[in-house]
Amino acid sequence: MPPPSTDGRPNFLTLAYAFEGGLVGVAYALGWIAGITPFSDFRFDGSAVSHGILGTLPLLLLFFWTYQLPHPELTKIRRFLLDSLAPQLAACRVHQLLALAALAGLGEEALFRGVLQPWAEAHWGWGAGLMLSNVLFGLLHCVTPLYGLLALFTGIYLGVMLDIGEERNLLTPMVVHGLYDFVAFWIVIQSYRAEQSQRNRR
DSSP, rough: OOOOOOTTTTHHHHHHHHHHHHHHHHHHHHHHHOOOOOTTTTOHHHHHHHHHHHHHHHHHHHHHHHHOOOOOHHHHHHHHIIIHHHHHHHHHHHHHHHHHHHHHHHHHHHHIIIHHHHHHHHHHHHHHHHHHHHHHHHHHHHHHHHHHHHHHHHHHHHHHHTOSSSSOOOOOHHHHHHHHHHHHHHHHHHHHHHHHEEEEHH
């Protein structure tokens, strides 16, 4: 484990890596109980990567739009990101942000799209599987009620991306998730640095 530092970065990264990577272990544990292998629908395929890259664009456009809106609940989310998350992210190097985003895509997709969605589908059908797995996805991200709702719709989108292409491939939502998180991290960091710069000039 890295030693503590004054900026808190190693501890933040250690906890973040452990949490996101630990979701892979949770996925395998739940998959073992349910008789599902989390990565059974994972195949490295160029078209899946392409679908993932293109599929990230609508989510990023939504993020850009909501990030600028002056709605009070969206302002509360933005303030949370800038006050709680941005100082930790801003202390990270680019490769650390890439690793964190990739781990989030790997761990969360293995659990929610690799195990929970197919398990729920097997019991109640595709639509119910999509909804039930992503209600849980929204609850995991429920920093505020609106944030949880946005995460629910994001999860549904990722669940649909699972079936984009000729056959189901977990790689597609993993690419979408990881790339989206990395760009979102970068935008939040730039907003934080701009805000800090304005404060320092006063």
